[in-house]
Amino acid sequence: MRWEELDQEPCSLARALSVVGDRWTLVVLRDCFLGVRRFDDFETRLGITRHVLADRLKKLVEAGVLEKRPYQERPRREEYRLTDKGLDLYPVILSLVHWGDRHMPGEHGPPVRHRHRHCGAQMRGVLVCSECGEPLHARDVTVEANPEMDDVRLPVRRAQEQQGG
Amino acid sequence: MRWEELDQEPCSLARALSVVGDRWTLVVLRDCFLGVRRFDDFETRLGITRHVLADRLKKLVEAGVLEKRPYQERPRREEYRLTDKGLDLYPVILSLVHWGDRHMPGEHGPPVRHRHRHCGAQMRGVLVCSECGEPLHARDVTVEANPEMDDVRLPVRRAQEQQGG
DNA sequence: GCCTCCAGGTTCTTTTATGGAACTCACACG
DNA sequence: CGTGTGAGTTCCATAAAAGAACCTGGAGGC
Numbered sequence: 001m002r003w004e005e006l007d008q009e010p011c012s013l014a015r016a017l018s019v020v021g022d023r024w025t026l027v028v029l030r031d032c033f034l035g036v037r038r039f040d041d042f043e044t045r046l047g048i049t050r051h052v053l054a055d056r057l058k059k060l061v062e063a064g065v066l067e068k069r070p071y072q073e074r075p076r077r078e079e080y081r082l083t084d085k086g087l088d089l090y091p092v093i094l095s096l097v098h099w100g101d102r103h104m105p106g107e108h109g110p111p112v113r114h115r116h117r118h119c120g121a122q123m124r125g126v127l128v129c130s131e132c133g134e135p136l137h138a139r140d141v142t143v144e145a146n147p148e149m150d151d152v153r154l155p156v157r158r159a160q161e162q163q164g165g
Numbered sequence: 166m167r168w169e170e171l172d173q174e175p176c177s178l179a180r181a182l183s184v185v186g187d188r189w190t191l192v193v194l195r196d197c198f199l200g201v202r203r204f205d206d207f208e209t210r211l212g213i214t215r216h217v218l219a220d221r222l223k224k225l226v227e228a229g230v231l232e233k234r235p236y237q238e239r240p241r242r243e244e245y246r247l248t249d250k251g252l253d254l255y256p257v258i259l260s261l262v263h264w265g266d267r268h269m270p271g272e273h274g275p276p277v278r279h280r281h282r283h284c285g286a287q288m289r290g291v292l293v294c295s296e297c298g299e300p301l302h303a304r305d306v307t308v309e310a311n312p313e314m315d316d317v318r319l320p321v322r323r324a325q326e327q328q329g330g
Numbered sequence: 331g332c333c334t335c336c337a338g339g340t341t342c343t344t345t346t347a348t349g350g351a352a353c354t355c356a357c358a359c360g
Numbered sequence: 361c362g363t364g365t366g367a368g369t370t371c372c373a374t375a376a377a378a379g380a381a382c383c384t385g386g387a388g389g390c
Contacts, residue, residue, distance in 0.1 A: 001212035002378070003188055003346095010276040012265030013195045013258065019269070020261075021188055023168055023348090030178050033303055036320050039367050045318060047166035049349055054368060064268075075357040077366060082303075085268045090303040091260040091292040093178065096185075099257060100177030103229075103250045104184070108313040111175040117305045119297035126295045127256040132284035133298075138198055138247075138255040140282045148273040153210065155201050167349075188377090204338050214378055219339060240386040242337065333389085340383070348375070359364080 010149060019063045020089065024048055026096070028056050032066065032086065033093060037079035065089070094125040175314060184228045185254065189213055191261070193221050197231065197251065198258060202244035230254070259290040 001009075007018035020026055027046060036042055042053055057080055060066040065086040068078045094114070101110040116123045127136045145154055166174075172183035185191055192211060201207055207218055222245055225231040230251040233243040259279070266275040281288045292301045310319055 006192075007269070010271055011195070012269065012271070012275055012277075013262045014192060014265075015269040015271070016261045016265035017188075017191055021191060023182075023186055023188070026182055026186060027171075027179060030176070031320070034308065034320050040365085041320065043367095045320065049351090050368070051350090051370090052348065055347095075355095075366075087303050088264055088268060090301070090306075091290075092257060092264060094292060094301065094306075095256040095260050096181045097178045099253055100179075100181035103253065104172070104177065104180040106175055106177075106180070106314075109311060110177055111311050111314050112177075112319070113309045113311060115307045115309060116294045116297065116299075116301070117307060118299050119294060121294070121296035123297075124295040125256075125292045125301050127259060127290045128293050129281045129284060129286070130289040130291045131281060131286035132288075134281075134283050136255070136259065136281070136290050138252045141255075141259075142280045142282060143199065144278045144280060146274060146276050146278060149271075149276050154277070155196070155199050155206065155210065205336090208338095214380090215339070216341090216379090217377065220376095240337075240384095331390105335387085335389105337386100338384090340381100342379100342381080344378080344380105346375100346377070349373090351371090353370070354368085356367100357365090360362095 019060075019065060020092070022056065024052060025056050025060065026093065028053070028060070029065070029082075029086070029089060030093060032080065032082050033090065037081060038077075039080075042080075060086075091125065091127075095127065098124050184225075184230060185257070187221070189217060190221050190225065191258065193218070193225070194230070194247075194251070194254060195258060197245065197247050198255065202246060203242075204245075207245075225251070256290065256292075260292065263289050 003018075006014050006021070009015060009018075020029065024046070027048075028042060031042055031045055036045060039053070039057070042057070043050055046053065057066065061068055061080070064083055066080045067083050069081055071077055071079050113122050114124070115121065128134060129136055143154060168183075171179050171186070174180060174183075185194065189211075192213075193207060196207055196210055201210060204218070204222070207222070208215055211218065222231065226233055226245070228250075229248055231245045232248050234246055236242055236244050278287050279289070280286065293299060294301055308319060
């Protein structure tokens with residue numbers, strides 16, 4: 001499979017990664033969530049080449065994750081803002097941050113802390129079941145193919161073996 | 166910044182991405198969560214080159230996300246299994262899947278459905294606040310620098326502007 | 331003892347992407 | 361007129377990915 005074919009896959013994860021699975025894209029989006037909007041600010045903070053940055057921003061706009069909006073005329077200047085589609089990536093970003101905090105620790109602990117405006121507490125994000133509200137773990141979830149699709153290739157489990165171990 | 170320097174960054178997201186931010190790594194991990202363990206099975210299902218697959222598996226083992234375990238001797242054969250560190254990536258994967266389901270839909274809806282063993286229901290993963298239990302959205306969360314760290318560069322907000330818009 | 335098969339890789343060659351730096355363009359300022 | 365600024369492009373050398381062929385260390389058949 002080639003990278004450009006990833007968006008043709010039936011798998012939702014593959015299609016999601018065809019947009020954000022690239023090396024720099026999620027780092028760009030992290031800065032978007034922190035409020036960065038302008039080309040030069042991205043460049044300064046990220047330290048990636050203008051070339052790559054311009055390319056990633058263009059692709060994110062094409063994918064509908066960011067939108068360009070003028071913030072002044074004469075000379076026309078535009079900034080990049082998260083769309084609703086982009087904002088919905090927040091669980092992905094926060095999950096990655098917490099995984100990094102936990103498993104790739106720096107010297108002084110997490111570099112940033114998150115506070116929930118709603119309750120005012122310093123917090124983490126926790127993934128829970130939409131139906132029963134219990135925290136989710138890999139081994140508690142089973143996967144079923146959508147019967148309307150005929151090319152879903154779930155692996156056949158070997159006897160006695162189950163997911164994740 | 167170069168890709169190889171990403172693991173030196175103070176940002177937890179950057180360090181997490183230094184492990185899983187690569188084009189193919191999360192697709193490999195998706196298959197791990199589906200129960201795939203052997204080199205040839207990965208190759209058949211993913212359709213990526215053996216070269217890249219071998220490299221990604223090696224790096225995931227070095228990062229402690231997967232471990233190699235012998236499943237037979239003479240000839241020695243090994244399989245790749247998720248470690249606890251790897252299993253903790255589940256929220257990232259599931260969040261990406263749901264984002265893909267929602268924003269990059271295929272023709273017949275989501276290709277797979279998830280069922281929670283605990284409650285038996287078909288479900289989605291929802292990210293909630295660890296303290297108050299309410300669902301989290303980007304605009305509800307503020308970020309504060311860890312006072313023990315001196316090189317956290319949060320962007321300065323322009324007046325009247327707040328996160329995420 | 332030789333031939334072939336299999337899982338699990340390596341090696342080799344050709345494309346594609348990235349890193350680094352310089353260049354463009356449309357204006358604003360003084 | 362010269363300089364500055366935001367937002368990019370262009371150009372070239374290097375690094376990574378795609379594709380295919382080759383290697384290795386047994387097992388199994390004959």
